[in-house]
Amino acid sequence: MARVFNFSAGPAALPVEVLEQVREEMLDWHGEGMSVMEMSHRGKAFVSILEQAEADLRELLAVPSGYKVLFLQGGASAQFSMVPLNLASDNQAVDYVNTGSWSKKAIAEAKRYCQVSEVASSAAVNFSRVPTQQELQLNKDAAYLHYTSNNTIFGTEFHYVPDAGTVPLVCDASSNILSRPIDVSRFGLIYAGAQKNIGPAGMAIVIVRDDLIGNARPQTPTMMDYLPQAENDSCYNTPPTFAIYVAGLVFKKLLAEGGLEAVEAMNIQKSSMLYSAIDNSDFYECPTELASRSRMNVPFTLANSELDGDFLKQAAAAGLVTLKGHRSVGGMRASIYNAMPVEGVAALVDFMESFARQHG
Ligand SMILES: *Cc1c(COP(=O)(O)O)cnc(C)c1O
Secondary structure (H helix, E strand, O other): OOOOEEOOOOOOOOOHHHHHHHHHHOOOOOOOOOOHHHOOOOOHHHHHHHHHHHHHHHHHHOOOOOEEEEEEEOHHHHHHHHHHHHHOOOOOEEEEEEOOHHHHHHHHHHOOOOEEEEEEEOHHHOOOOOOOHHHOOOOOOOOOEEEEOEEOOOOEEOOOOOOOOOOOEEEEOOOOOOOOOOOHHHOOEEEEEOOOOOOOOOEEEEEEEHHHOOOOOOOOOHHHOHHHHHHOOOOOOOOOHHHHHHHHHHHHHHHHOOHHHHHHHHHHHHHHHHHHHHHOOOOEEOOOOHHHEOOOEEEEEEOOHHHHHHHHHHHHHOOEEOOEOOOOOOOEEEEOOOOOOHHHHHHHHHHHHHHHHHHO
């Protein structure tokens, strides 16, 4: 069996140790005589899996008391609607930072329910940077301020947490959650689709401050109301049991590795290796501004885009796959989430250098 180094933006690589443990436990989880997929979500075995996953996530992110942790369905995109439905009343003013495709989707959804102001946008520079705090034109009466902490498609990341004053701060952290420590107490709500840095697709994790629960507008579908989800510990209906189990194994692994400080150090190392290889070459170029560069998604272009096809073909032959850039940026994109080992980045850098020597 040959595992490739998978640079996909999502669903993305999972830690091989986690996949091995899943395989190990597939037919008989801890003597239950069945897989996690086959268990009742109300039974003792699964409830213990869910409680442990939540406890480990709380420890990893140092989630303070006064916040609920929810494991929900519908991915991150369901949160594009749940946030305005739960946090704002009809036509209330809400603030959004526009930093690219995912923010735009969140904004479009919020516009169905609220008065959205775009408090800053980097559209004019094709989203190659994120705005600074000084650039945010905040409305102190907004129901919340929403931003996307890492822009998966454009390869930019906020390296600061916006200061929204007393306005609740809402963050789509789908593509950089668990990549670095964050101060959860700065946020009203953090959400993330699981398939980039957490586990299988189809699940979203929501960390929400207690006072923001229970205010959903009356027409909100029950499944999209944070209150019944919180009151039932994410088991209002059948939760994504297998995804929760795999996420729990990922949390355990990150804790064993030393928690998010250690994870962040590794992510700084991996992303620096790749950005240095790009910056030290005349053959490759990175379209993002230095101060906004993402540690998770690294876009780059070749000096001659006619070589893109050859680059992708030869990279794949070397076991380096899913490097094609998003169509809105072009070129390549290497997504190097937590589960990408440093060896994978080293192999990519070696390949890039040898490809540049051949074609430069
Ligand atoms: C992938 C992604 C989403 C969408 O996630 P789904 O789970 O597919 O809905 C939203 N926001 C960001 C920042 C993403 O990277």
